[in-house]
Amino acid sequence: LLPVLAHLFLYRKTVSTALPTFLLIGPSGGGKTALLTLAERKAVVPTHTSTSPLAIETQLPEDYTPSSAHYRSAGDPSYERARRLLLLDTPGHGKLRHYATKQLIESKNVRGIIFVVDAASVAEEVGLSEAAEYLHDVLLALQKRYTGAKTSKGPKEIPVLIAANKMDLFTALPPHLVEIQLEKAISEVRKNRAKGLKDSGVALGGEDEELEEEREWLGEGGEGSFKFRQMEEVGTGVIVKAGNVLGADGTDVKGWWEWVADQL
Ligand code: GDP
Known part of the structure; x- marks a missing residue:
């Protein structure tokens, strides 16, 4: 009987073991689906606009080493296991965004968020503000998750990679301009959000104290400008890395895989 129980136990363990998950988030058209397809098939095919979330199980490519497996050798089963991960695509479409944020807050296995953004579109005002609003909301959700955590230790940190795509x-x-532009635009978003809330509070005759609580101010640093660095206070490292999924000279997503390897 014992071996049978042991087997059952192991089986349950195997199927219920959730893989480290990386969420692909970002405005529509950034390249999430293309990246997912690349990871899945190791080849690029044209994509359609994503409307439903899609998860794929994949492995870290061979040229990268998971940070947890630096001292293991290739062929060691635990080394191979450490390479497995789940990529979860989320729709960038405005109305479907809540899905992404919900996933982000509820999932326990999220190791990181890959915010894919079209680096050409953020050179223009519309593209920039769309990306900044979305990123602002994602970062605010992470901040709330951190500050609202029941345990005194706080939840595991969830880092964010801003994948500046289409290089x-x-x-x-x-990439350094993508970073500066997004920081500036996020500063605007949080200023406008705070103002909007204040205006509606005045209209409703709300108390100042309540307003203060509801203000949902992203990051530290008072009324000044927003810097990604401020997110470290709430357990979220943010880094911008350039790449391209497609292109005449092929694909270059090395920086992104390196980042993923660091989180594994
Ligand atoms: P999603 O909405 O974020 O899933 O974006 P998609 O993956 O559907 O990509 C949107 C469009 O951008 C598609 O036409 C892709 O072929 C194109 N695209 C994706 N990555 C790149 C890239 O690195 N360079 C270029 N030039 N186009 C890209």
């Missing part, structure tokens, strides 16, 4: 396009902003 093959000559209109694409270089």
